[in-house]
Amino acid sequence: DAKTTQPTSMDCAEGRAANLPCNHSTISGNEYVYWYRQIHSQGPQYIIHGLKNNETNEMASLIITEDRKSSTLILPHATLRDTAVYYCIVKRTNAGKSTFGDGTTLTVKP
Amino acid sequence: NAGVTQTPKFQVLKTGQSMTLQCAQDMNHEYMSWYRQDPGMGLRLIHYSVGAGITDQGEVPNGYNVSRSTTEDFPLRLLSAAPSQTSVYFCASSYSATQYFGPGTRLLVL
Numbered sequence: 145d146a147k148t149t150q151p152t153s154m155d156c157a158e159g160r161a162a163n164l165p166c167n168h169s170t171i172s173g174n175e176y177v178y179w180y181r182q183i184h185s186q187g188p189q190y191i192i193h194g195l196k197n198n199e200t201n202e203m204a205s206l207i208i209t210e211d212r213k214s215s216t217l218i219l220p221h222a223t224l225r226d227t228a229v230y231y232c233i234v235k236r237t238n239a240g241k242s243t244f245g246d247g248t249t250l251t252v253k254p
Numbered sequence: 255n256a257g258v259t260q261t262p263k264f265q266v267l268k269t270g271q272s273m274t275l276q277c278a279q280d281m282n283h284e285y286m287s288w289y290r291q292d293p294g295m296g297l298r299l300i301h302y303s304v305g306a307g308i309t310d311q312g313e314v315p316n317g318y319n320v321s322r323s324t325t326e327d328f329p330l331r332l333l334s335a336a337p338s339q340t341s342v343y344f345c346a347s348s349y350s351a352t353q354y355f356g357p358g359t360r361l362l363v364l
Contacts, residue, residue, distance in 0.1 A: 176351060187258075187344050187355030188297070231296065240285020240304060240348045241312065244296035 166232030258356035277345030
């Protein structure tokens with residue numbers, strides 16, 4: 145799995161968009177970008193994934209640069225419940241395991 | 255579906271004791287994996303399985319054994335518990351690269 149780099153922590157005001165960056169400059173052509181989050185030491189929760197096109201679901205949007213060396217997870221209207229550690233993971237689509245880094249601790253403030 | 259279940263939720267062991275952490279999933283997923291998470295850190299892969307009868311080591315396998323006799327169950331055995339194994343243990347399952355995590359087992363070794 146390609147290595148990823150994320151900021152250690154970020155703050156966001158409630159109701160504003162939270163933009164979480166991730167660098168993955170060594171990503172291979174068959175590797176996807178996955179995002180998970182972990183709230184209060186619960187089990188990690190899948191958010192979204194993508195290969196090269198931008199993706200959107202009910203939780204978030206994922207923007208991947210054209211060269212695929214970086215990506216941004218966007219929570220459009222952050223709430224206090226979005227306070228969590230967010231992990232960016234790069235891996236092949238058939239890989240049933242993941243390599244987790246330390247992630248970004250997002251704190252949403254009132 | 256119950257998803258991924260883990261038992262027990264909490265456990266206290268004395269050094270040298272053995273125990274088995276249970277993990278079960280009812281989604282017919284082929285991939286299952288075990289992670290440990292130490293305070294303030296990301297998850298680290300202990301062992302994983304790509305199907306019944308097939309297991310392999312992850313990043314930190316020492317002191318742990320696994321077996322996969324059925325698709326549903328993937329128990330993790332601590333052979334002789336050590337204080338360094340105090341951690342939170344997460345089990346995950348997946349049918350592709352999207353993993354679903356259990357709620358975790360919090361283990362304290364005295």
